[in-house]
Every structure is written in C-alpha cells, then in structure tokens.
Amino acid sequence: MGMFWRDGYKATSVGDIVRETGLNTASMYKEFVDKDGLFLETLKHYRGHVIKPRYEMLRDNPNIAGVEAFIGSVMTGAARSEYKGCLMMNHLSQKHVIGPDAVQEIGAFCSELESLIETALINAQRDGDIGPDKDPAVLASFVVFCVHGAVLYGRHYEKKRMIPNLYDVVMGALRG
C-alpha cells in the first residue's frame, strides 16, 4: 500500500512489491489474480483501515466541529514533509491506467466523504454555525474540492508554510 501510495500504480512494479512485502509471487497471484486485483484490494484496505478512522470525527460529531476537525487534519497532514497525498485521489489523474473497478472504488470513496460532510453541514446550519443562506450540498462539494486541492498542493515541499493560512481561508469560506 505504501508503495502504491507514494509512487502510484504504474510506477510500482510487482517485483518491488514482493521484494518489499516478502510475499511469495505465486501466492500473491493466487490470492489477487493480477496486479489490478492487488491494487483494488489495496484500495479497499486503505479505505477500511486508513480512512475509516479519519472519518470517525465526522461521524461522532456531525456538525461544524466535526467538519472543522476533519479539514484541520487534512491540512495538517498536507503540511507534513513526507506527505504522500491520498492513495485514492492520487490516482484520479491516471484513470485510464488503473482498472475500471479501481476507478469506481475511488468515485465511491469521494462520494462517501461528500455525503458525510453534507450531513454535518446540514446540522451545522441548524445549529446556526453556518448562515441560513448557504447551501450545504454546495459547501460539502467545496470541502471535498479543497481536500483534492490539499492532496496535490501538499506535494510542494516549499509552499507548506502557507497551509495553516489556507485552513483559515477555507473555514472562513464555510462560515461565510
């Protein structure tokens, strides 16, 4: 997973993977059929084990606090020097290259995030934390859009010092 995450599907060879994991080549092929299958399972593992815990803050606090915490954690991650982006979103620029199942998994992943945020924003609006004139669906899109931004922007080693300020701008845009 780490190699797909850091280098992307195409630049990670099966040889690299078996060397790194110590997995047996034949067993690997028996289990996952081919490189595509392995990649797909990697995406599922990522979603279940890496991302799911990070969604907890949104599920536990489906309101402005949850959204704030989530965006904060994304931005903090993006500001780290070893930041690798998001395994899923990293591959959006390579949709032709990965299989259709993987493309679909990535889409579902982003939609899930968007709907979690939307729920939280609807509650935030009810709580008076975002203005009544705002459309929670649009703002949820905007948040996901910004997560995409962070995933790419965080790859610039320089520019990182600006990220805390970006967090403020994004939150300001939400609150309105």
Added chain:
Amino acid sequence: MGMFWRDGYKATSVGDIVRETGLNTASMYKEFVDKDGLFLETLKHYRGHVIKPRYEMLRDNPNIAGVEAFIGSVMTGAARSEYKGCLMMNHLSQKHVIGPDAVQEIGAFCSELESLIETALINAQRDGDIGPDKDPAVLASFVVFCVHGAVLYGRHYEKKRMIPNLYDVVMGALRG
C-alpha cells in the same frame, strides 16, 4: 504532449509516442537524449504554448477582473467532459517517477502562477475590490490551492455539475 497529459509520464511509452507523432526513434533520442529529456521539453513546450496564453488575462488585467477571469477559465475547463487536468500538476503525485529537472520545472510553473495572482490581488486590494484586512499573499496561495483542487476534482465525470457553484464559493472567499 497530449499523451503525457492524458495518461501521465509512466503510462506513456516511447513506442506510443513515436507511433503517434510519426517521429523517428533515433532522431528523437538524438534530440532529447532519453525519455526524461523528452518529457522535460514537453513540459517547457506546455508552459510556453499552452499556459502562457492563459496567463495573458492576468498580465493584461492584473486586478480582480483578471483573477476572476482566470479562475473562471480554470473552472470552466475542469467542467468539460474531456478534461485532462494540467500536465504539470497532474505529475505532482509522481514526483519520484519523473526526473528532478521536471520536478523543478513544475515547481517554478506553480510559483509563477502564484506570483502573478498575488500581483493582481495587491492591485485589487488597492482598488477596494478585496477587503483591506486580507493578505494578498495568502489569498494568492488559496487561488493556486484551488487550481490544484480543480485539476483533480475535474477528473470526476459525475460531480461536474457542481463546478459552477464552486466557482461562486471560491470567488466569495476571495472577496470576503
């Protein structure tokens, strides 16, 4: 350029390139040394011929109108169904894979954009189009951050109908 743009460096083979361009393999290697060299020249060509014209609106109108027009054109592009993102930014998630010269070129490209935007925003502030409490440098970063967002977000075939609304949110965040 189109192939690198659509599929990325690693998924575009030299064989594909000579087939598509009709270029002779030996001539190509004589001219560009290797695939890395060809890619680097492709990036420079992209910057000079694809991007430079799109920066005109910022150079001609270094003010809120220029910024608005630029962001508008990015968002409109991202909403197209055949959207390929940005040749440069697409490769941010593959910095290990492309050569160091290419990485540097991408960084310079993004910095140039950021400074053009900053100049325009400084003027916009002078014109009273953005509040005196805002920091143009931060907002310029935010714009570049949003361009990164658009580059990835525009890869979702669904979700495109939301992009006009995102444009409004981004401009709203600028104006404050």
Added chain:
DNA sequence: CAAATTATAAAACAAAAATTTTAAAACATC
C-alpha cells in the same frame, strides 16, 4: 501416519519498454 492439498522458492517465460545499432536514403557542401 499416509494421502491429498496447499504454500513456497526459484527459475523460466512472454510481452512490453527503453535504448542502440546498422545500413540505406536524403541532404548539404565543396
């Protein structure tokens, strides 16, 4: 514990990719 199944290491294969070579064709120069 013997028989059947499964896992593993290692080598083998096949296809694709990047790059180089070779020899003929085109071009430029004197």
Added chain:
DNA sequence: GATGTTTTAAAATTTTTGTTTTATAATTTG
C-alpha cells in the same frame, strides 16, 4: 557530381515487468 554529414527506417539489444511453471517443502485431512 563526388564526398562528407545527417536523417531515416528497420531490426537488434537490453531491461524491466507481469505472469507462469516446476519442483520442493509444509500443512492439512482422512
């Protein structure tokens, strides 16, 4: 127009990659 240089087409070479096979070792099952 002969001579030297550059370009081109085609095949050859070298790596790398994805995948399969084979033979041996380990594990499970009856």
